[in-house]
Amino acid sequence: MSNLLNVSPSPHEHGQETTRKLMTGVIIALIPAFLASVFYFGYGAIIVTATSVISCMLFEYLIQRFIFKKPVTITDGSAVVTGILLAFNLPSNIPVFIIIIGAFVSIAIAKMTFGGLGNNPFNPALVGRVFMLISFPVQMTSWPVPKGFATGYTDAITGATPLAIVKEGLKNGDTIQQLMAQVPGPAQMFLGKMGGSMGEVAAVALLIGLIYLLVKRIITWHIPVSIIGSMAIFTTILWLINPDKNADPMFHILAGGVLLGAIFMATDYVTSPMNPKTMMIYGCGIGILTVVIRVWGAYPEGVSFAILIMNAFVPLMNAFIKPKRFGEVVKNG
């Protein structure tokens, strides 16, 4: 019989969503932030992003092809997303060899040693970034002053980030009021005209990306909102207690990597929780830890560490915090 029938269990219909489509969606959502970083940091942004994406894909390919000896899946887009996010967490003047090392740590150590896509407990791009921050502290914290295509690449004029200015100033006994005069105002920060990692500066571009992710239902609101919300509440309390020593919540949210972290890093599918209730707890944990690190820690910025720490709790939370099942609590009327 030439016309054999397929027999399989239900469902016989499948949705149109695929892993590659989801990853492509994330890449599209990252485009505004990429354009903003090119606008502020010029060629450096292009060189850093291209190096990072190409090396991430290459390492994934080499490992899948020659170590795993399994079908190569670099076209699923996950390595591209890791590459872009790693680049977005770097200053635009960082030398190429450091990026390649970072990409190796991200893909080879943080992702492939655990078995590849879907199995890594920590966000690969953040593992790479933190490795670089600890190994190359000077290169990782010299931030080019945004001057568009006049910024230059390795010869860029550098300055401090608003968070570093505040951290340093408070240590020297300055008040917040004095320090706020030295950093860009909220409007400039919203547009991204400040020193920082190339992808994190432009709040407006990141928020456009967030809207796209939400509209396309690639992520839900729970993680970004709980991170930003918990930070806003925590920093408001600190600010109300002592406005001379604590920056206002608006400054905390717009400065540094909060938006990039909340929208793109903490929402990484693989390393974030699986149900809304847990997502909120995870998000609040990130928000609170970030503020704790910024206010009391040694580093001026704490988003990367906060996300990695909360990543470590995800398996525990998934195991112990359960959604309320249908029909679990009898409630009528």
Place this chain on the structure above:
Amino acid sequence: MKTFSTGGVHPPENKLTANCSIQYLPLPQSVAIPVSQHIGTPANIVVNKGDSVKTGQVIAESKGFVSAFIHSSVSGKVNKIDTVIDTSGYRQTAVFIDVEGDEWVDTIDRSEEILTDIKLSSEDIIRKCLQSGIVGMGGATFPSHVKLTVPAGKKCDVLIINGVECEPYLTSDHRLMLERGEEVLIGTTILMKALNVSMALMGIENNKPDAIEHLTRLATGFKGITVYPLKVKYPQGAEKQLIKALINREVPSGRLPLDVNTVVHNVGTAFAVYEAVQKNKPLFERVVTITGKSVAKPGNYVVRTGTPVSKLIDAAGGLPEDTGKIVSGGPMMGKAITNTGVPVVKGTSGIILFPKSESERKSPEPCIRCAKCVSACALNLEPYLLMTLSEKGLFEMAGKERITDCMECGSCSYTCPAGRPLLDYIRLGKATVIKMARERVIKN
């Protein structure tokens, strides 16, 4: 507009036959009527090879409480009692009858007249349902007389009539509501009388505005029946989800609708009850949708039980060249059948012919933990976890994670971007957990 709150998906509706009026399928030369067309004990065959039977005559009797009578759907001679492969893919005992003419049992009222007055008492209605072999027509085929018998200590205050038809493609209930609306409502009134309730709510998804409009207008002539439009969302036709959507009561895990004082019946069942009680006509035919994207003449047909699926396919213009899969029931919960000789039974709501391009699954990719299965699950389970636990044989843990709550609606597998066979593994796990629980009971 009402709907259930947790989970759900929106598969493409593909209701290709929504405007096709119900037609009668010509009688086949022979039928194979399985003695198990319902959940519960198979019926006991009471005819022998060579016997002459009339249309509507009992050929197998209900055995035990949860069982149903089976009637001959044709008149003719019993050719043999043998096995036939049914929708489940297994061989089942069936009565094979060669069709000769179409002579009905003379107690059946074959007139066109619609009878409104209900003469039977509650007990008599329930008995009539049993004798007429009425089972749930939505697909689950649970014997209706069991659902109508409210055990001591339980009460029912509202009847829910399921006109949701949330499965894509299927339109048999839709057409029935449009063309036999009055009978459906009389059937509903009969069910209300049997259950001794004064209120009935009928839920219909708003992709069937004509049915909603038609029945709302007709319902003004009936006491206590209200029609509710519902926002389209799969699996709204699932009993527990429909109860949640309509009256916001949550059936506890592992319990029945009666535990929240309600009973749900399908519109098809209401129609069958009308025919049984008012017309004395047992259940031996039903409306079946035959459809598919490459089907030449898709439509809705009244089909006698035991008719091979091939007859239905012939009526729809023959098997399309590109057919890759034949599904009995809806695309989300239906069963793929192995050959076209499978007989139509009481629970067959539709036959869908899928082209080759839509009949193969894509190969599964790694889980990226996107949690889309979690948000699709209408019971708020964690399908990714249940799959992993079943895959690794950790059935004790799967039981604790309430794998047995799963109603197998398929929303998780449908939504998974990595194309993982979530429901396949969950089914395996669920069956194993149920088996383990049974063995424990036996041991103790």
